[in-house]
Amino acid sequence: MNLTINRELTPRAEKRRKEVIAAALRVFSKVGYANAKIDDVSEESGAAKGTVYLYFDGKEELFKAVLRETMLPVLEEVEGMVFEPNASAADRLRAQFEFFYSRVMKEERRQVMRLVIAEGPNFPEVKEFYFNTILLRALTAIRATIDFGIERGEFRKPEGEFYTKAVMGSAILASVWKTVFDDFLPLDTEAFAQTHIDLVLNGLRVRE
Amino acid sequence: MNLTINRELTPRAEKRRKEVIAAALRVFSKVGYANAKIDDVSEESGAAKGTVYLYFDGKEELFKAVLRETMLPVLEEVEGMVFEPNASAADRLRAQFEFFYSRVMKEERRQVMRLVIAEGPNFPEVKEFYFNTILLRALTAIRATIDFGIERGEFRKPEGEFYTKAVMGSAILASVWKTVFDDFLPLDTEAFAQTHIDLVLNGLRVRE
Amino acid sequence: MNLTINRELTPRAEKRRKEVIAAALRVFSKVGYANAKIDDVSEESGAAKGTVYLYFDGKEELFKAVLRETMLPVLEEVEGMVFEPNASAADRLRAQFEFFYSRVMKEERRQVMRLVIAEGPNFPEVKEFYFNTILLRALTAIRATIDFGIERGEFRKPEGEFYTKAVMGSAILASVWKTVFDDFLPLDTEAFAQTHIDLVLNGLRVRE
Amino acid sequence: MNLTINRELTPRAEKRRKEVIAAALRVFSKVGYANAKIDDVSEESGAAKGTVYLYFDGKEELFKAVLRETMLPVLEEVEGMVFEPNASAADRLRAQFEFFYSRVMKEERRQVMRLVIAEGPNFPEVKEFYFNTILLRALTAIRATIDFGIERGEFRKPEGEFYTKAVMGSAILASVWKTVFDDFLPLDTEAFAQTHIDLVLNGLRVRE
DNA sequence: AATGAATGAGATTTCATTCAT
DNA sequence: CATGAATGAAATCTCATTCAT
Numbered sequence: 044m045n046l047t048i049n050r051e052l053t054p055r056a057e058k059r060r061k062e063v064i065a066a067a068l069r070v071f072s073k074v075g076y077a078n079a080k081i082d083d084v085s086e087e088s089g090a091a092k093g094t095v096y097l098y099f100d101g102k103e104e105l106f107k108a109v110l111r112e113t114m115l116p117v118l119e120e121v122e123g124m125v126f127e128p129n130a131s132a133a134d135r136l137r138a139q140f141e142f143f144y145s146r147v148m149k150e151e152r153r154q155v156m157r158l159v160i161a162e163g164p165n166f167p168e169v170k171e172f173y174f175n176t177i178l179l180r181a182l183t184a185i186r187a188t189i190d191f192g193i194e195r196g197e198f199r200k201p202e203g204e205f206y207t208k209a210v211m212g213s214a215i216l217a218s219v220w221k222t223v224f225d226d227f228l229p230l231d232t233e234a235f236a237q238t239h240i241d242l243v244l245n246g247l248r249v250r251e
Numbered sequence: 252m253n254l255t256i257n258r259e260l261t262p263r264a265e266k267r268r269k270e271v272i273a274a275a276l277r278v279f280s281k282v283g284y285a286n287a288k289i290d291d292v293s294e295e296s297g298a299a300k301g302t303v304y305l306y307f308d309g310k311e312e313l314f315k316a317v318l319r320e321t322m323l324p325v326l327e328e329v330e331g332m333v334f335e336p337n338a339s340a341a342d343r344l345r346a347q348f349e350f351f352y353s354r355v356m357k358e359e360r361r362q363v364m365r366l367v368i369a370e371g372p373n374f375p376e377v378k379e380f381y382f383n384t385i386l387l388r389a390l391t392a393i394r395a396t397i398d399f400g401i402e403r404g405e406f407r408k409p410e411g412e413f414y415t416k417a418v419m420g421s422a423i424l425a426s427v428w429k430t431v432f433d434d435f436l437p438l439d440t441e442a443f444a445q446t447h448i449d450l451v452l453n454g455l456r457v458r459e
Numbered sequence: 460m461n462l463t464i465n466r467e468l469t470p471r472a473e474k475r476r477k478e479v480i481a482a483a484l485r486v487f488s489k490v491g492y493a494n495a496k497i498d499d500v501s502e503e504s505g506a507a508k509g510t511v512y513l514y515f516d517g518k519e520e521l522f523k524a525v526l527r528e529t530m531l532p533v534l535e536e537v538e539g540m541v542f543e544p545n546a547s548a549a550d551r552l553r554a555q556f557e558f559f560y561s562r563v564m565k566e567e568r569r570q571v572m573r574l575v576i577a578e579g580p581n582f583p584e585v586k587e588f589y590f591n592t593i594l595l596r597a598l599t600a601i602r603a604t605i606d607f608g609i610e611r612g613e614f615r616k617p618e619g620e621f622y623t624k625a626v627m628g629s630a631i632l633a634s635v636w637k638t639v640f641d642d643f644l645p646l647d648t649e650a651f652a653q654t655h656i657d658l659v660l661n662g663l664r665v666r667e
Numbered sequence: 668m669n670l671t672i673n674r675e676l677t678p679r680a681e682k683r684r685k686e687v688i689a690a691a692l693r694v695f696s697k698v699g700y701a702n703a704k705i706d707d708v709s710e711e712s713g714a715a716k717g718t719v720y721l722y723f724d725g726k727e728e729l730f731k732a733v734l735r736e737t738m739l740p741v742l743e744e745v746e747g748m749v750f751e752p753n754a755s756a757a758d759r760l761r762a763q764f765e766f767f768y769s770r771v772m773k774e775e776r777r778q779v780m781r782l783v784i785a786e787g788p789n790f791p792e793v794k795e796f797y798f799n800t801i802l803l804r805a806l807t808a809i810r811a812t813i814d815f816g817i818e819r820g821e822f823r824k825p826e827g828e829f830y831t832k833a834v835m836g837s838a839i840l841a842s843v844w845k846t847v848f849d850d851f852l853p854l855d856t857e858a859f860a861q862t863h864i865d866l867v868l869n870g871l872r873v874r875e
Numbered sequence: 876a877a878t879g880a881a882t883g884a885g886a887t888t889t890c891a892t893t894c895a896t
Numbered sequence: 897c898a899t900g901a902a903t904g905a906a907a908t909c910t911c912a913t914t915c916a917t
Contacts, residue, residue, distance in 0.1 A: 056876080077285025078373060081912060091878045093915085102912065161369030163431045165286060174435050199453075203446040205438065208428065210450065212421025219423060220416065223371045227382050230413065238411040242418065245407075246454030263896095264901065289887065299903045304888065471917095472880065493701025494789060497908065507882045512909065577785030579847045581702060590851050615869075619862040621854065624844065626866065629836025631843060636832065639787045643798050646829065654827040658834065661823075662870030680897080705891060715899045717894085726891065 060098045063088045067109045072154035076106055076162045106162075110169055113155050114177055120146055121181050132192025133244050139185060140214075140243075144236040147181075148218055156215075157222045182207050189247065198247040210247070213239045268306045271296045275317045280362035284314055284370045314370075318377050321363050326384055328354050332392045340400025341452050347393060348422075348451075352444040355389075356426055364423075365430045390415050397455065406455040418455075421447045476514045479504045483525045488570035492522055492578045522578075526585050529571050534592055536562055540600045548608025549660050555601060556630075556659075560652040563597075564634055572631075573638045598623050605663070614663040626663075629655045684722045687712045691733045696778035700730055700786045727790075734793055737779050742800055744770055748808045756816025757868055763809060764838075764867075768860040771805075772842055780839075781846045806831050813871070822871040834871070837863045 052060060066088030070079045081102060085092040099105040120142075127134060163170040186207040192198035201209070217239075220230050260268060274296030278287045289310055293300040307313040332350055334343035371378040394415040400406035409417070425447075428438050468476060482504030486495045497518055501508040515521040540558055543551060579586040602623040608614035617625070633655070636646050676684060690712030694703045705726060709716040723729040748766055750759035787794040810831040816822035825833070841863075844854050 053876095059876090073372070075285070075369065075373060077283070080910090085879090092880095092913090093878050094876080096913070097876070157368065160365065160427055160431055161283070164281075165283060170431060171435065174432055178432070179436075201446050201453075202449040203442045205443045205446050206450065208424055208438070209421045209443065209446045212424035212447070213417045214420070215424040215427060216416055216420035219368055219427070223368055223378060224382055224386070227379065228387075230416070234411045235413045235417065238409050238413050238417045239420070241410040242414065242451070242454040244454075245409075245456075245458075246450040246452075248453070250453075261901085267901080288885090300888090301890080301903055302901080304890095305901070305903095310887070469880085475880080489788075491701070491785070491789060493699070496906090508909090509882050509911080510880080512911095513880070513882095518908070573784065576781065576843055576847055577699065580697070581699060586847060587851065590848055594848070595852075617862050617869075618865040619858045621859045621862050622866065624840055624854070625837045625859065625862045628838070628840035628863070629833045631840040632832055632836035635784055635839060635843070639784055639794060640798055640802070643795065644803075646832070650827045651829045651833065654825050654829050654833045655836070657826040658830065658867070658870040660870075661825075661872075661874075662866040662868075664869070666869075677897095683897090704889090709900090716892090717899050718897080720892070721897070 056098075059090060059094065063090055063095055063098055063105075064109055064112055066090075067105055068113055068151065068154070071106060071109060071158060072151070076158070076165075081105075103166075107166070107169055107172075110155060110158065111172065113151065114173065117147060117152055118176055118180070121177065121184065132188060132195065132197045133248075135188045136185075136192070136244065136247075137240055139188060140236060140240050143181075143211075143214055144217070144232055148214070148221075148232060153218050153222050156218050160219075182211070185211060192247065196249065199249040201247065210243050213242075264306075267298060267302065271298055271303055271306055271313075272317055272320055274298075275313055276321055276359070276362070279314060279317060279366060280359070284366070284373075289313075311374075315374065315377055318363060318366065319380060321359070322381065322385055325355060325360055325363075326388070329385060329389050329392070332389070334396060340396060340403065340405045341456075343396045344393075344400070344452065344455075345448055347396060348444060348448050351389075351419075351422055352425070352440055356422070356429075356440060361426050361430050364426055368427070390419070393419060400455065404457065407457045409455065418451050421450075472514075475506060475510065479506055479511055479514055479521075480525055480528055482506075483521055484529055484567070484570075487522060487525060487574060488567070492574070492581075497521075519582075523582065523585055523588075526571060526574065527588060529567070530589065530593055533563060533568055533571075534596070537593065537597050537600065540597070548604060548611065548613045549663075551604045552601075552608070552660065552663075553656055555604060556652060556656050559597075559627075559630055560633070560648055564630070564637075564648060569634050569638050572634055576635075598627070601627060608663065612665065615665045617663065626659050629658075680722075683714060683718065687714055687719055687722055687729075688733055688736055690714075691729055692737055692775065692778070695730065695733060695782060696775075700782070700789070705729075730786075731790070731793055731796075734779060734782065735796065737775065738797065738801055741771060741776055741779075742804070745801065745805050745808070748805070750812060756812060756819065756821045757872075759812045760809075760816070760868065760871075761864055763812060764860060764864050767805075767835075767838055768841070768856060772838070772845075772856060777842050777846050780842050784843070806835070809835060816871065820873065823873040825871065834867050837866075 063084065067079075067084045070083045070087050073079075074083075079102075081092055081095055084105070085095055088095070095105065099108060127138065130138070159169060159173045163173075189198060189207060189210065193200050200206075213235075217230060217232060217235050221232065224230075271292065275287075275292045278291045278295055281287075282291075287310075289300055289303055292313070293303055296303070303313065307316055328350075332347060334346060338346070367377060367381045371381075397406060397415060397418065401408050408414075421443075425438060425440060425443050429440065432438075479500065483495075483500045486499045486503050489495075490499075495518075497508055497511055500521070501511055504511070511521065515524055536558075540555060543554065546554070575585060575589045579589075605614060605623060605626065609616050616622075629651075633646060633648060633651050637648065640646075687708065691703075691708045694707045694711050697703075698707075703726075705716055705719055708729070709719055712719070719729065723732060744766075748763060750762060754762070783793060783797045787797075813822060813831060813834065817824050824830075837859075841854060841856060841859050845856065848854075
């Protein structure tokens, strides 16, 4: 039985809970789900081991809570991923890319994406939640912009139906690269974003 | 200490060893490193648990051997990633993409990539091996083609220095998507590849 | 990493730890290091197997802790192995012998000596600790007494430099004998000690 | 079932068997019974693991065979531990000591004594065999000499009944020391023997 | 609410022994 | 006779979870 479900937490308890979540994210990000020990979370958060169990019904629930609550702010931002009313499709797409690279790919969130890739197969609920809540929504927003450009004749329609993913793909590479290979060959996110945008806008531009 | 290092294996032993590696790849791919039990590998391979330890110095060594030896065939293919002598840069790039999508992204190898992304942080050696042996080599081959196109005036030079990664990025997305999200929203690799190529070639083409 | 190192134990934990040490000494003494199972220690101590690992980083560390902490009281006694101020060298030596036979050779400590002899080669740290902490100190105390006797003309100086060991040697025999052969041919420690003292004092006495 | 019992070995087999015994003694001496792996014996001897089992019914039997057959030459020497017919008791005792230190305490045999001390409690048969075959016989020979000296008025009778052991004790110390502590503080066996003899002969000499 | 000592199921690992070749 | 690959019982060790304080 867990308080989370039964009743409101006192402000103090709420603070404790947040601290545990934050600590858990750090630990999971660093070593992955399986390698993370509840002891580590306990130590990292400053709470005793028993306290972790006071707020979460076990390791798996803690993991799911971490991902869920770490994604919420992202979700809110993605929601507000609006575009300038009087801007060209290119400007709108550029704005969305810049939003993605500057906000979504921040350290913490990159780690979440890696966790989803790494642990997804073992946690279908996590995968589904991430897919529906974040991924689909983001892709839909991007697609809306591209289709807007196509309709007004600014963009050509690329081959096939998967052009949104093909357009966004390199952002995934950037995210994975920074998480996994950055210590071998560092990637300048800023510069990479510019190249990516440059390539995509040229790729979508209509040919005379 | 392990026989692997000290001396040649008899053909029979070599066969056994290969069977264990193959079984282990299946198990690791399915459930990840931490979730894989030596018992599973033993059962999957038909060998007794002790036999696994006869050929590998423990779970970690087995994992590293699996990745190492599963990458070798990829490496050989990447090595042979040649191009037509009298073809345009666009044709060469198209050939390389098609090679990548049809060969490198096969089920088994996709799983390896996911394992590297997922477990890389916990296994620096694996990461380094994968980075140097596969990734760097593949990127170098692609870059050679793009630079060839730029030199002969067929391609424009994209902004920044990371254009190779920006060009290849979506292939990573495809790989990750198929491994993680394909059961929610399936991705037709063939069609995706065509869109990706279409977009990239247009993105690189010089503007009149 | 282990709590033992990082912080003070609560009194309750300290008590538990002591119980495990005591149980482990009994088990190791009875069957030797290699034959002792952590399960045995667990059962003997009344603590669960996991509890043993809570306090010690594995079997080897447990073993070393057992010897270390079992020797400490001996050390303290050896430290206090003082002599009567106005007594003859013979009286002092007799007192030291009697101390050794009655205190140091008690059941428990005899077992420790056997453990050191048996496992020493496999545990250099144990050997070194025992050597420096117990053996060297005891030999130094004995030597001081003999040299005192030589200086005041009460003892003759025996040949060579190893007379301290030669004087003490039979005590080792007694210890080993009682541990290994006592069930075949029992040794009366008390009586043996008297013979040993008698022989040594006569051996050291100056000839007219 | 084992050939040893059933029939004579061919000379070639006999040679093989001896090689295994010799290798096993080296291995057991180095790491003790429990730590010794049949694989080690196999490697050390040059014979395959299966071959070891061809000659011995398992690890325990091999251990017992090693001790038994390593002691036989000692036994023969102890048997011949005669004394000069027309010598004094002191000369006879001195001869016996010198015999002991120069012959019995050789490297190999010292190791056997340590093995008996270390593993004795776990191998009652070994202990008994060693006790009856070696120890008792040696003690009896020494005692005969001392009693001879007492009878002819050359030695005084020491207190108690354990004087033989008290007389021989330091030899045990020397043996143990060399095996266990020699790398910390080396013991010159030759010199130690002289001190031991000097001390004992003085200890036994009648007082005027 | 909070603690952290205690637990034990379940994992990894070892190695004496067997047996097909 | 000899081999060494294969086995699996038995050991060590891990860590999520519980619960008395």
